[in-house]
Amino acid sequence: SQQGEEDPQALSIQEGENATMNCSYKTSINNLQWYRQNSGRGLVHLILIRSNEREKHSGRLRVTLDTSKKSSSLLITASRAADTASYFCATGTASKLTFGTGTRLQVTL
Amino acid sequence: SQTIHQWPATLVQPVGSPLSLECTVEGTSNPNLYWYRQAAGRGLQLLFYSVGIGQISSEVPQNLSASRPQDRQFILSSKKLLLSDSGFYLCAWSIQGRGNQPQHFGDGTRLSIL
Numbered sequence: 001s002q003q004g005e006e007d008p009q010a011l012s013i014q015e016g017e018n019a020t021m022n023c024s025y026k027t028s029i030n031n032l033q034w035y036r037q038n039s040g041r042g043l044v045h046l047i048l049i050r051s052n053e054r055e056k057h058s059g060r061l062r063v064t065l066d067t068s069k070k071s072s073s074l075l076i077t078a079s080r081a082a083d084t085a086s087y088f089c090a091t092g093t094a095s096k097l098t099f100g101t102g103t104r105l106q107v108t109l
Numbered sequence: 110s111q112t113i114h115q116w117p118a119t120l121v122q123p124v125g126s127p128l129s130l131e132c133t134v135e136g137t138s139n140p141n142l143y144w145y146r147q148a149a150g151r152g153l154q155l156l157f158y159s160v161g162i163g164q165i166s167s168e169v170p171q172n173l174s175a176s177r178p179q180d181r182q183f184i185l186s187s188k189k190l191l192l193s194d195s196g197f198y199l200c201a202w203s204i205q206g207r208g209n210q211p212q213h214f215g216d217g218t219r220l221s222i223l
Contacts, residue, residue: 033209033211040219041217095158
């Protein structure tokens with residue numbers, strides 16, 4: 001079964017609004033990663049948050065991690081049409097990552 | 110800087126034909142290498158990973174195989190393709206290190222089996 005599960009499966013917002021995506025996982029982690037995938041392309045690594053961190057920022061991205069609830073959230077502020085993509089969380093052990101099924105974000109003008 | 114090349118971008122093959130997809134990484138040494146398959150609208154399924162030349166770990170039993178003949182070359186093969194082998198195949202690399210490292214992906218191969 002998938003280690004990470006994103007919620008919602010799909011999200012549609014207007015440009016300028018904030019987008020929040022959630023990820024739940026099942027077992028202990030040493031870090032959690034978020035990736036973005038444009039349609040028909042490979043995944044791009046966005047941000048990694050370690051298990052001893054609660055919040056991390058990168059530009060318009062804000063990631064939180066709650067290890068007690070085994071959950072993480074990705075917030076994209078002031079969204080742009082170019083943010084339209086699928087977003088995946090990933091966790092794993094040693095050399096391997098397990099990806100969730102992703103949130104499809106549509107940002108409209 | 111490091112780059113990853115994956116080809117071909119698209120491929121249409123008849124059922125029962127062989128397959129060879131190639132992935133190469135530049136700008137780094139001794140990377141971990143991965144092959145994933147992604148069904149339409151779904152997450153990624155790890156097929157194979159490799160931590161060194163000739164070292165291949167298979168995650169899912171299937172009619173696919175992988176090889177790593179050189180440090181930065183990873184090949185996905187099949188002797189006889191099935192309809193169920195259709196999908197989007199992604200190659201990725203990461204540095205070797207403690208814990209989970211970020212993975213860097215190629216642009217994928219869209220494989221259609223007829």
